[in-house]
Amino acid sequence: MRHDIQPNERAYTTKEVAEELGIATPTVRKYGQILERKGYEFFKDRNRRIFVRSDIESLIAIRDTDKPLDDIAQDMVDMQQDRLESKETNVAVPDTYGETPQDPGQLREFLMFISNELAASREMNVQLTNDMSELKTTVSRLQQDHHVISAGVGNSAQKTQAKLEKMTKQQEAHYEELLEQEKQKTELLQREIQEMREEQKKEWRAQNDFNQRLEDAAANKPKGNLEKILSIFRK
Template sequence: MRRDIQPNERAFSSKEVAEEVGIATPTVRKYGQILERNGYEFFKDGDRRIFVQSDIGALIALRDTDKPLDDTAKDLVYQQKERLKGSDETEIKIPDTYENLPHDPNQLKEILMFLVNELAATREMNVQLTNDMSQLKITVSRLQQDHHVISSSIGNSAQKTSC
């Protein structure tokens, strides 16, 4: 399990990463699969990868390599494991009270930007989930109609056979 996210670190969707790195969204997914197959760990929201800056660096390394992708992925996995060794011991302290909140406007702005980015990513995921749910409802409706047609056909066949 990854524990290396930095406080206020921005999270990126596959689409945002594709734009940032200059590759197609399916290529982001392909590179993600190659990395995972070799042991790389991503932050996940269900089955969806959530990318942070270090992940973008890994994707750029895959994009720019002259070596076979799996060889580069193995190198990147080794680098990630080395980086994660130290982060296992680090805990992020969350203030218990509002009195501990920063008063520096730049820090407050940074926190607000983090929240805005998280909210935007959440909204994007909600839109995708809503679309997926609509597709599932359509599919279930079609399956129910098909079931009704098949059941009716079986019933008609049984009546013809018994006559």
């Protein structure tokens, strides 16, 4: 396990390392994976890497190298192992809370390690708090966007409904107008037909009267043909 963290040394997240090195966050993860394949150890909070200054220097070496990445990664692993071996101590973590190291040097080293771990935890808590704040801000913006989109959709639906109602009313008015026109045409046609019937009846009555006079003339005493015809038209 790593124990090379310095007193009050700052811990960095992947995002912070990417900003400091001027590279993308996925590139930082890629370099970390290459180092880990060679045996490099990172401090971790569950599955998240926590970077200290020595880790950042290893990443800078990978970023700026002209050598194959696996070769430079192996060099960084060797350097880390040498550094850890040089700082190897015999600090024993007691199995019970009632036992503590008796040697002042061991106790000081143990307390320093605990202090550094707490500092790293505080840094991670701060970062997590910032991440949570950013997440809440993002969620709030998404909710506002959702409300705006919903309002826009609602307004569009209302406008569409209003247009449909207007078109329906216009069609109904046009239909009523056509019906009225057809009704007027029908009434006019019926009057014309009635007038034609009246004229036809008049002609029939006139023809009947004419026929009746002919019959009456034929029934009277004989007259000359010319006189008979004239007598008909005198009546």
